[in-house]
Amino acid sequence: xxxxxxxxxxxxxxxxxxxxxxxxxxxxxxxxxxxxxxxxxxxxxxxxxxxxxxxxxxxxxxxxxxxxxxxxxxxxxxxxxxxxxxxxxxxxxxxxxxxxxxxxxxxxxxxxxxxxxxxxxxxxxxxxxxxxxxxxxxxxxxxxxxxxx
Amino acid sequence: xxxxxxxxxxxxxxxxxxxxxxxxxxxxxxxxxxxxxxxxxxxxxxxxxxxxxxxxxxxxxxxxxxxxxxxxxxxxxxxxxxxxxxxxxxxxxxxxxxxxxxxxxxxxxxxxxxxxxxxxxxxxxxxxxxxxxxxxxxxxxxxxxxxxx
DNA sequence: TTAGATGCAAAGACTTTGCGCACTT
DNA sequence: AAGTGCGCAAAGTCTTTGCATCTAA
Numbered sequence: 001x002x003x004x005x006x007x008x009x010x011x012x013x014x015x016x017x018x019x020x021x022x023x024x025x026x027x028x029x030x031x032x033x034x035x036x037x038x039x040x041x042x043x044x045x046x047x048x049x050x051x052x053x054x055x056x057x058x059x060x061x062x063x064x065x066x067x068x069x070x071x072x073x074x075x076x077x078x079x080x081x082x083x084x085x086x087x088x089x090x091x092x093x094x095x096x097x098x099x100x101x102x103x104x105x106x107x108x109x110x111x112x113x114x115x116x117x118x119x120x121x122x123x124x125x126x127x128x129x130x131x132x133x134x135x136x137x138x139x140x141x142x143x144x145x146x147x148x149x
Numbered sequence: 150x151x152x153x154x155x156x157x158x159x160x161x162x163x164x165x166x167x168x169x170x171x172x173x174x175x176x177x178x179x180x181x182x183x184x185x186x187x188x189x190x191x192x193x194x195x196x197x198x199x200x201x202x203x204x205x206x207x208x209x210x211x212x213x214x215x216x217x218x219x220x221x222x223x224x225x226x227x228x229x230x231x232x233x234x235x236x237x238x239x240x241x242x243x244x245x246x247x248x249x250x251x252x253x254x255x256x257x258x259x260x261x262x263x264x265x266x267x268x269x270x271x272x273x274x275x276x277x278x279x280x281x282x283x284x285x286x287x288x289x290x291x292x293x294x295x296x297x298x
Numbered sequence: 299t300t301a302g303a304t305g306c307a308a309a310g311a312c313t314t315t316g317c318g319c320a321c322t323t
Numbered sequence: 324a325a326g327t328g329c330g331c332a333a334a335g336t337c338t339t340t341g342c343a344t345c346t347a348a
Binding site: 096098099105107111112114115118119122123124125126127128132133134135136137138139 | 245248256260263267272274275281283285286288
């Protein structure tokens with residue numbers, strides 16, 4: 001099952017448009033991001049990239065992710081874990097991480113509309129809806145906690 | 150201007166209640182946290198502690214913060230920066246970090262009530278209101294961006 | 299051709315851990 | 324007296340950087 005390359009082409013165009021060079025490493029990182037269902041840590045991206053292009057080094061992956069972020073192609077968030085996670089901009093928006101099982105679910109930005117409006121009104125703060133990442137307890141773990149205290 | 154020690158005593162009690170030992174280092178960390186107006190990084194806490202007790206080492210501060218967290222006396226959050234920040238549990242709740250100037254403002258938990266209810270209803274997710282930390286652009290930087298693009 | 303991109307290795311920032319001595323209880 | 328907690332130093336993670344080489348344009 002091959003991923004559609006349309007999004008990869010978009011990324012390539014954006015890179016070219018920014019007068020940056022299009023390299024194999026960049027193409028591969030783009031491909032991994034497009035193929036990913038959710039968010040990935042830099043390390044996960046590196047491993048996936050190296051399955052296809054073993055010579056690509058972790059530092060290159062970091063540099064590419066940094067470039068993609070500057071071009072607003074990619075967004076990253078600090079979940080409650082140590083490592084940051086990355087995903088394509090516009091793909092998904094909010095992260096809910098469970099403190100008990102560590103699982104993260106992703107939710108549409110719409111859920112932050114009211115909060116966003118409130119923060120703007122009350123504090124003049126413009127919420128970056130790509131970055132919202134909150135922690136708590138997921139449904140399953142709430143049940144688990146009740147049954148086994 | 151000396152800080153009231155009531156909260157410090159509370160912390161000391163909790164430590165004792167957990168059959169842990171009350172040490173000078175713990176007392177000093179507690180004092181720093183009580184005296185702090187907002188959140189502090191582990192490094193800031195260490196520096197403040199060392200002003201009063203120069204022999205206390207950073208690793209001890211980390212160990213104490215870990216213990217205080219386990220006792221639910223302290224809460225930490227990962228802002229958009231690298232280092233985690235700590236503050237007393239129950240003191241403050243939400244963090245809004247500006248991506249442009251790096252400043253963080255703290256807001257009452259009440260602002261997350263609606264979001265909290267929505268997440269519970271829609272995803273069965275119980276928001277941990279101590280951990281909410283979002284990023285965006287603060288009021289001043291929004292104005293600055295408009296005037297100097 | 300030539301400036302930007304890469305690989306490698308080393309450094310950096312933040313945090314954790316191992317060990318023997320000190321201090322709380 | 325007994326054993327937790329501490330300081331020190333070293334190790335561990337995740338990320339960034341320096342430099343010589345390679346390569347896309």
